[in-house]
Amino acid sequence: MKEIIRCFKLEAQMEHMAKKDVLLDVLEKFTSPNINLTPEEQEDPDGHRLPALTNLGMGYVFEELIRKFNEDNNEEAGEHFTPREVIELMVHLVFEPIRDSMASTLSIYDPACGSGGMLTEAQNFIKDPEKNIRPNADIHLYGREINDETYAICKSDMMIKNNDPGNIRPDSTLAKDVFSDVRFDFMLSNPPYGKSWASDQRHIKDGSDVTDARFRVSLPDYWGEVDVVDAVPRSSDGQLLFLMDMIHKMKTVATKDDGSQSQGSRIASVHNGSSLFTGDAGSGESNIRRHIIENDMLEAVIQLPNNLFYNTGITTYIWLLSNNKTGKRKGKVQLIDASGLYRKLRKNLGNKNCEFAPEHIRTITDHYLALTEALPETKADDSAIASKVFENRDFGYYKVNIERPDRRMAQFTPERVETLRFEKALREPMAWMHAREKS
Incomplete structure (x- = not known):
């Protein structure tokens, strides 16, 4: 206290x-x-x-205060609060596919937990008797938060709800890995996007060398030779580093004595378009995407409606990752366009002018669970959901530099080139003499 x-x-x-x-x-x-x-x-x-x-009512009061605080202080996009219905969609996508095989003791982690909304909503979803996911489960919540006030709010919430407040840690997730020896069953996060991580670089890199094991991965080159490469994005946007921190904390899939396999870990993370498109082949962003897809961890990417968040109107996406895909998902990635599923708010809340209705969350979840392909009947039908399944290899490519001699240089033999150099030197006698003295 x-x-x-x-x-x-x-x-x-x-x-x-x-x-x-x-x-x-x-x-x-x-x-x-x-x-x-x-x-x-x-x-x-x-x-x-x-x-x-009620607790939900107090949550809405807090949301409004956070929204006003962000607007007044020009907080960067996506830095603070995730709308409640987005969290609800994320917990459906994370927990429903394995609702019948979940263990009785579970751990949930958020590397950018803010006030703890994702952690507590995930816990409530699992323990809700009506949803019958795992109401008697023993759930342990873990989180990191760099902002002092939101950290204090999260820790207070943990105390009030009889969770362990010692599992919520302050300071930067990127600078120090305080949970280095812990692996988690589930991880949900909305990391800050478009925010510089330059202040954390000295903890991650020594000069140009990456020293933190969380941000180095093994990848094969064009000839199949495996090498350890850097997996750090440009310093102006650190959202993919939070994703790599979560991937580092995934539980390994092991075969038990009875022949069954442990469930591994599942991740849901909110990103903007930068994580999908920024970075050329061989860059840090590209290496991160290669590591995720080539290790068959990416299950789906879901595009959300614009203006769904309080302090940004840009397009956002939910990434779903698992290191223990089911048989029908192995080697595949599902892309879902849910940008047309929303209902308008009667009054805008900052940039937020729409929200998910319960039926929208159900529609997206059903398409994800069924791994179905669906396209709108007409191009003008913006409110319909679209879903398409791709093979992992559809996302891969190599960038090859092809060099060839310039035809214009074919006439210049070594002797001719040397003559040209001599003629140029004669035209600049002082420079030529000075060069000869130096040689």
């Missing part, structure tokens, strides 16, 4: 507000009989009913 109070800077805030003579006004707002911030139903002084504020 002392750490949480220190991260919130509560003592300094109260002292500052007291000096400005506004502390009493703020406290009176929170204790006003005309609002109800408790989980029990109450009445105001006029006898009007004040409904209870």
